[in-house]
Amino acid sequence: MSDSVSGKVVLITGPARGIGEETARQLAARGARLSLVGREPERLAALAAELGAGHAWFEADVTDQASLDRAVAGTVEALGGIDVVIANAGVASNGTVAVTPVEALVRVIEVNLIGVVRTVSATLPHVTARRGYVLLVSSAAAIAPMPGISTYAASKSGVEFFGNALRLEVAHKGVSVGIAHPAWIATDMVRDTQRDLESFNRTLKRLPGPFGSMTSVEECAAAFVEGIEKRKRKIYVPRSLAPYAAVRQIFSSPLSERVTGKAASRTIPRLEAEVQALGRSFGEHSAEVVDGGKSVGDGGSGSSSS
């Protein structure tokens, strides 16, 4: 059964870039009314202007409950209620536990997991009132752990289990919960890593199937839109991830660890050296760097077009 999003109010966190931005565009194109909630207010304003009349934006940090509550109140006032929530805001840090400052490691969990909990808590009464749909963005990282993404994988795994429990809690009230598992999507988050860490590029070439391939952000957004309209409980991008999810225990088995262990002993020292030389824990376009007032660290390059 398919429920068109036309006329529905969709609140999405993290729509300034990447998956959030493209999903907002595609939803708006199908008649949804968007509430864009996130950091980088200039980008939010520009996106809202691009989408046209009937949409709203609010500056908020998902780790700051007060700012979230204000954004939700503002959404209800401007757009009447909330039918769909997409808890999409997320960050990724570079490097292994050994070479990443603990605050960066913790920040990933704050934004990706605790931020999702806060988002759901703030919006659930409204979504319940409309028997709506909650979409939580987990990741392929919750299916297969890899060196260099420890707290990212932990946070996304947490989101998945949080979602599974939540689903049981709200089913009888008519609310559906979906969990998305995107693998590598061509966004600033991934491009920044490809640019910062050559070891990442080498590793990517060696991974099997959906773990080693890149999907366009347009395709990912289209899968999200379809999932929302069909109130799916699981969204895999690319679809070929689904069978791996079904047998995911294999990735944490001693056999799998022995296979990846040899490559890891060579790539991890390289990765750690690159991260230490980089001197920053988040990608150049991450809100943690752009918004947080931290210096980017290298000479940078500027570009313009006519």
Added chain:
Amino acid sequence: MAMLDPPIRLKERVERAVALGIARLSGRVPVRLSGEPPVTADGQTLDPHVQLVRALRRKRNPHGLCEPTPEIGRARFRRESLLFGGPRTEVGSVGDLEIPGPGGPLRVRHYAPQFASPRPITVYLHGGGFVIGDLETHDAACRILCRDADVHVLSVDYRLAPEHPFPAALEDAHAALRWARANAAELGGDSARVALGGDSAGGNLTAVVSRLTGADEAPFAQLLIYPATDSTTVRPSAAMFGEGYFLSPADRAGFNHHYLHGTGVGVEDWRVSPLLAPDLSGLPPALVVSAGFDMLRDEGEAYAEALRAAGNTVRTMRVSAHGHGFLHMTGVSPAARRAMIDVAREWRALLDGIPG
């Protein structure tokens, strides 16, 4: 493996290890090791790794780029590029082939991207003042261009001066462009999107060929990386960055001498200084990349402005923390590698934005 002179081999191994080590330094360490305060000029700050390499090079190498002879200059350039280029960027496949050229068979190196469907082709002309440079000196940069712009790259081993002065390089470039278009399908590329690009002297050749070709033969787009566009005028960047930044006015004069001596063509000819061309309208869309600490910076940016003023589509990009030749430093300066990746991505964005 033949018995190589042991002291040289050991020296090279040590140098390569040093280069790798330099890349791994972070924060203020490279600047402190260079023995001088952070280099700033014209509102820009030099990349710390480049600052260190510059300080080391100054101590070891008093010669100009094509001195004492072009042959020695070529060997030195080759050696340094391998030293500073870093670990190989993997692409789909790399293969050398020979194509017909006006001066005999022309060697080209084909870099193919990983995935199958027809990608744009970029015919690439290496830099080196028309005198030095070859397929090896620009191998690292071509690999990054292939992978990060997701295009086929055809690097051309065009004839060099003084053995083959003007216009041999231009003729070879033009022939390669024609051949690439005719054989795009065999290469796995898109015959409707065959572009031309190059750095420094290669950028000069690209700009000139883009204007020499008729409308039906013109490249799909032009990539000009710190191009030489005007040898007649000394601009502020040439005065500021002429000493100690890889390329000097003396180098340039030497290169132009080898390129033009005995040909009857002077530097004021637009085919040597394309900025002086009377009419720059109707040219292919261009990406012009300039480097902050480069003596050629101002003439490259002036050329971009002139193209824009003539109604062409132009994207510009200034890599402010680096100097001339940054695409050879990708192994020793992580920021240089990131800059080259950015160039590739901007190039792809330009190609994608061209209608038809």
